[in-house]
Amino acid sequence: MWYWVKNPDGTETDYDVPALTKATKEGKVSLDWSARRAPDGRRMTVKEVLILHQKYQDDEAITAATRQQEPHRQPQIACTSLLPPREMCSDTAQPQPADGCSRSPSQTQRTGGIPAAIEKLQLNRTQRAIILAGIAVFVLMGVFPPWTCRPFRVAAYAEPCGYRFIASSPSGDGVKIDTSRLFIQWAVTIAATGFGVLLVTNRRQHQ
Secondary structure, three states: OEEEEEOOOOOEEEEEHHHHHHHHHOOOOOOOOEEEEOOOOOEEEHHHHHHHHHHHHHHHHHHHHHHHHHHHOOOEEOOOOOOOHHHOOOEEOOOOOOOOOOOOHHHHOOOOHHHHHHHOOOOOHHHHHHHHHHHHHHHHHHHOOEEEEOHHHOOOOOEEEEEOOOOOOOOOOOOEEOHHHHHHHHHHHHHHHHHHHHHHHHHHHHO
């Protein structure tokens, strides 16, 4: 960058910035003298020229230092998953599962069984408890089903014989599992479990 510096006698001398700095230090050029920038003719004092050039050098030094540091930075990836609060995560740019979140060993091992399948449904603790209770009742009804028997071997008449373990049928004639009543019990259990889950969901939405 060249500047035309106006001398006290009215003449102009051209300087580049290093030469102008040297002339100023040697006292050949005063900081109050007027200078004209060669490309666009902008006028400013010699002091303003030196300050502007120093600022430009500082900016370039900062930019160069920043570029040297950038390759050493590892990009950060924010992860927000539609999981319960205890499943939230924030990870660095490393290989992650499909949803982008890291898992602790205890969370990674939850891959099988009914509790793990229920947990994947993103239900709260109360809803999971209701479903597990419904499953337990459903299984117990199958393990201890209702029985019927036909006294006196009358084919048209059957009376309830109570609930017994499925591998230990009641004694008597014409004893068999009352499948109609068992299916009704299962249907009521499923309906009650679903109603309980929906009721808890509605209460949670209104809160």
